[in-house]
Amino acid sequence: MIPPAFEYLRPKTIPEAITLLQQHGDDAKILSGGQSLIPMMKLRIARPAYLIDINRISGLSYIKEEGGFLKIGGLMREAELEASPLVRAKYPILTDTAHVIADPQVRNLATVAGNLAHGDPANDHPATMIALGAQVVATGSGGERIIPIEEFFLSLFSTALQPGEILTEVRVPVPPPRSGGAYFKLERKVGDFATAAVAAQVTLEGSGAAQKVGIALTNVGPTPIKAKKAEDFLRGKKLDDANIRQAAQFAADDAQPSSDLRGPADYKKALVKELARRALTRAAERAGK
Amino acid sequence: MAKKQLITVRVNGRERESAVEPRLLLVHFIRESLQLTGTHIGCDTSHCGACTVILNGKTVKSCTMFAVQADGCEILTVESLMSASGQLHALQEGFKQEHGLQCGFCTPGMLMSSYALLHNNPNPSEEEIRRGISGNLCRCTGYQNIVSAVQYAAAKMAKIESEAHVAEGVAQ
Numbered sequence: 458m459i460p461p462a463f464e465y466l467r468p469k470t471i472p473e474a475i476t477l478l479q480q481h482g483d484d485a486k487i488l489s490g491g492q493s494l495i496p497m498m499k500l501r502i503a504r505p506a507y508l509i510d511i512n513r514i515s516g517l518s519y520i521k522e523e524g525g526f527l528k529i530g531g532l533m534r535e536a537e538l539e540a541s542p543l544v545r546a547k548y549p550i551l552t553d554t555a556h557v558i559a560d561p562q563v564r565n566l567a568t569v570a571g572n573l574a575h576g577d578p579a580n581d582h583p584a585t586m587i588a589l590g591a592q593v594v595a596t597g598s599g600g601e602r603i604i605p606i607e608e609f610f611l612s613l614f615s616t617a618l619q620p621g622e623i624l625t626e627v628r629v630p631v632p633p634p635r636s637g638g639a640y641f642k643l644e645r646k647v648g649d650f651a652t653a654a655v656a657a658q659v660t661l662e663g664s665g666a667a668q669k670v671g672i673a674l675t676n677v678g679p680t681p682i683k684a685k686k687a688e689d690f691l692r693g694k695k696l697d698d699a700n701i702r703q704a705a706q707f708a709a710d711d712a713q714p715s716s717d718l719r720g721p722a723d724y725k726k727a728l729v730k731e732l733a734r735r736a737l738t739r740a741a742e743r744a745g746k
Numbered sequence: 747m748a749k750k751q752l753i754t755v756r757v758n759g760r761e762r763e764s765a766v767e768p769r770l771l772l773v774h775f776i777r778e779s780l781q782l783t784g785t786h787i788g789c790d791t792s793h794c795g796a797c798t799v800i801l802n803g804k805t806v807k808s809c810t811m812f813a814v815q816a817d818g819c820e821i822l823t824v825e826s827l828m829s830a831s832g833q834l835h836a837l838q839e840g841f842k843q844e845h846g847l848q849c850g851f852c853t854p855g856m857l858m859s860s861y862a863l864l865h866n867n868p869n870p871s872e873e874e875i876r877r878g879i880s881g882n883l884c885r886c887t888g889y890q891n892i893v894s895a896v897q898y899a900a901a902k903m904a905k906i907e908s909e910a911h912v913a914e915g916v917a918q
Contacts, residue, residue, distance in 0.1 A: 459769060459771075461769070463769060465748070492792065496791060496792050508768070512815065561877075561878065561881045562807045563810075565805055566810075647881070648793060
């Protein structure tokens with residue numbers, strides 16, 4: 458399959474990339490890992506007249522803790538995130554997530570920022586970042602703008618990024634002691650999008666009750682879904698089996714799946730309930746219940 | 747038609763220069779411009795991994811990348827595995843000895859994913875092998891013999907390595 462013709466532009470700096478974006482407006486797309494965009498171009502669902510390849514911009518492939526955040530650079534590849542010892546030790550939910558995204562070849566190119574900026578509710582990082590209470594940094598001609606992840610996903614394939622802005626960094630708050638998280642996904646085969654998936658991140662108080670709770674759902678609605686009812690229910694409560702089961706039910710209530718090739722809506726709701734139960738149980742274990 | 751762009755790519759150790767249309771996929775560049783037809787196009791939709799090549803040390807699906815993106819990069823295709831004297835690579839020998847292929851269509855991609863796997867992890871467990879080739883589909887073998895082939899190659903490469911160390915010791 459041959460994509461429609463386009464002009465290829467390869468800026469060396471972020472300001473150069475932003476100038477090109479502004480110059481070409483809606484006719485331009487940013488090419489990062491390309492693992493979603495190129496297949497869409499081959500299917501001619503996406504037909505950008507200009508591709509702005511940001512892969513040669515230096516200084517965007519980092520992951521570091523700084524100023525109370527884990528900062529993930531805009532060109533951080535999924536394979537690098539998955540292999541990071543820092544992430545594995547302190548942010549196991551991110552390792553879980555990277556581990557089940559697509560397959561090894563795709564993860565070698567695909568980026569964390571691209572996984573968010575694409576705005577696909579079937580992608581895995583959106584729910585995880587919502588559970589973690591992350592922020593994204595959008596860089597435009599006026600400088601940087603911080604967007605809380607909860608305000609980032611507007612509708613199917615549509616995000617709060619303005620034309621002329623590039624997602625240059627993802628910021629995850631450094632979790633307090635006694636925090637843990639997990640991501641559970643059911644996929645029909647390696648490389649498939651989730652039939653459903655659930656991200657859960659918790660922080661426990663001295664008493665063992667949950668102080669902070671983040672729960673979000675993948676591919677059961679037009680955007681990733683923050684399971685607010687479940688979060689509110691668990692806050693201040695002990696993460697025992699009964700409470701986790703009740704929260705999992707609330708998470709399933711918040712899911713808005715549609716019936717498709719991956720299964721009927723009822724099945725997906727039931728799946729969310731079970732995946733939420735497993736994710737919360739693992740998160741609590743990792744927090745040192 | 748968009749303006750062609752000049753790219754320079756090092757493929758299997760040989761520098762290749764070419765003017766390409768930006769929309770030319772890397773796999774078409776490799777197969778048609780360079781006439782290296784060992785790399786296969788299977789699904790053409792990023793699923794099957796038959797088109798896997800190694801770009802700057804990492805496996806990528808060459809159907810999901812533009813040739814122009816590879817400008818200045820180093821690429822290894824399946825043609826790089828056999829030695830100049832015609833000796834098969836341990837992986838190729840493993841696939842032959844263990845019946846790691848039937849129709850053979852997925853084999854170039856399987857070989858390149860396995861090559862990258864053994865490069866990073868010379869002694870992988872069965873689970874690590876299965877995960878390492880999880881981006882490559884095979885519709886014939888059921889994978890069992892492919893796993894055996896990679897295990898065969900890992901053992902053979904370890905043996906070659908240890909013999910080389912012994913020879914080095916003797917020489918000293």
